[in-house]
Amino acid sequence: MNYSKIIQKTHESFIKFIYATVMFQENDVKEKLNDIALFKYRHLVWLMQDAVKKNVRFNMDFDYEEIKKIKVQQECELLEVLKDDLNENIAFYEGIDDVTVNRLRNDDSFFIKELQKFDVEGEIISFNENKTLPETDLDENAKSALVFFLMEEIFKEYELITIYSYLKAHSDIAVANSAFSDLAYDSIYHLKRFAALASKMGVLTLPRIIPHDKYENIGVVEFLKENIEEEMDAEKQCLILAEKIGNEELSEFLLFISRQELYHGELLQRALNAIKED
Ligand SMILES: [Fe+2]
Ligand SMILES: [Fe+2]
Secondary structure (H helix, E strand, C coil): CCHHHHHHHHHHHHHHHHHHHHHCCCHHHHHHHHHHHHHHHHHHHHHHHHHHHCCCCCCCCCCHHHHHCCCCCEHHHHHHHHHHHHHHHHHHHCCCCCHHHHHHHHHHHHHHHHHHCCCCCCECCCCCCCCCCCCCCCCHHHHHHHHHHHHHHHHHHHHHHHHHHHHHHHCCCHHHHHHHHHHHHHHHHHHHHHHHHHHHCCCCCCCCCCCHHHCCCCCHHHHHHHHHHHHHHHHHHHHHHHHHHCCHHHHHHHHHHHHHHHHHHHHHHHHHHHHHHC
């Protein structure tokens, strides 16, 4: 079984589905896609753990051309991209008899049936660069600050999901692993919320491939120390923007995120202590 390839395909699937979640308009569709995206994330984690157990090397690269396929104008086109993705994955599992892959095959076969029931015909506004937020009065300064913040944070959250998941797969310290899981799931939530705002404003940006030296052969202690700083910085950025934005609802949202970032610092400290004691 080609772990490296199947991990990459599942990783690409996860990105497509998590982005699609914020690109469609209808809540029913969004909810189902969100469920699929979270399952895709779990599939990815299981495959990575299996690969580590079998001593197979892999990385967190994806094919940018694959991800770019979601940059379409119409919801019906996006739906086709997602169906193709699942079908390709199902075809890739063919002939493999493995506990994890059997689960993936079972899940994807059901998901494709769910997607076939969708009836979508809306336009996709995620990339149209209109830079307005419906029902929200923002002055030009606040608007550019928000757009800049969203682009930066979307990249960063994706990077964190990737790195925390990779670290988790390669570490066997229970306390640290539980922190990495929580951090990855919180980052998925942050990514989704930021991407949803960016999508509404037409400034959604696709993720960048993470350089290997950000996660391969890095000292975990050093990484954790650096990321405590990063989480504190994220907290600060949210606070600064919350003050600048001049909109109560957005400020409240940013303050909520900033407090979560503070907690992320705590979680990393816990992981750091556990690793030092080990
Ligand atoms: Fe975050
Ligand atoms: Fe964070």
